[in-house]
Amino acid sequence: DAGIxxxxxxxxxxxxxxxxxxxxxxxxxxxxxxxxxxxxxxxRLIHYSYGVxxxxxxxxxDGYSVSRSKTEDFLLTLESATSSQTSxxxxxxxxxxxxxxxxxxxxxxxxxxxxx
Amino acid sequence: AQSxxxxxxxxxxxxxxxxxxxxxxxxxxxxxxxxxxxxxxxHLQLLLKYFSGDPLVKGIKGFEAEFIKSKFSFNxxxxxxxxxxxxxxxxxxxxxxxxxxxxxxxxxxxxxxSP
Numbered sequence: 280d281a282g283i284x285x286x287x288x289x290x291x292x293x294x295x296x297x298x299x300x301x302x303x304x305x306x307x308x309x310x311x312x313x314x315x316x317x318x319x320x321x322x323r324l325i326h327y328s329y330g331v332x333x334x335x336x337x338x339x340x341d342g343y344s345v346s347r348s349k350t351e352d353f354l355l356t357l358e359s360a361t362s363s364q365t366s367x368x369x370x371x372x373x374x375x376x377x378x379x380x381x382x383x384x385x386x387x388x389x390x391x392x393x394x395x
Numbered sequence: 396a397q398s399x400x401x402x403x404x405x406x407x408x409x410x411x412x413x414x415x416x417x418x419x420x421x422x423x424x425x426x427x428x429x430x431x432x433x434x435x436x437x438h439l440q441l442l443l444k445y446f447s448g449d450p451l452v453k454g455i456k457g458f459e460a461e462f463i464k465s466k467f468s469f470n471x472x473x474x475x476x477x478x479x480x481x482x483x484x485x486x487x488x489x490x491x492x493x494x495x496x497x498x499x500x501x502x503x504x505x506x507x508x509s510p
Contacts, residue, residue, distance in 0.1 A: 322498075386439040
């Protein structure tokens, strides 16, 4: 398995509180991603990063922000958590292959977040 | 925008039955195609991938998939399933128009294999 860890693995919080999830990789991959997984929706991209301090929005970015100050760390922040953000959050990493074509993504173990 | 359709949301099979899970995507240009598997309580793991070349690709655990460009399809197959194949399966696509940077996932197919 790729060297990806996520912390915390489980969190219960209350509506309106800020929450930060951390993704840490030891693979030195350039690209990092945050997804949320919900029943009936599969995985949906929240934000992604294509380098240190370079980030972009995904399809469900409202209510979320990210930061990447080091290659190995990608943080996801919920500024003011809402019940609709109860979900399982997965981090993923990828890198270019020798041909320059994007390779597959490798996923972390996930964080289960419950917002009461 | 790209989209990925997995028409079978739930599939129930007996052990030794053959499996075929459908996947269709909407983008007409160059694509890379993937199947991921998620066992209960675990993260997604790559089953197989298609970048170019032979449209019939073989993955881990006896799975294979066939890319049919004219049908925009990348169906997953296994000739004889086992109880341990019980999992959720996701088809995913990334496309040249995004620099292959983003994966778009289907909604998944839950497979239950009864012993």
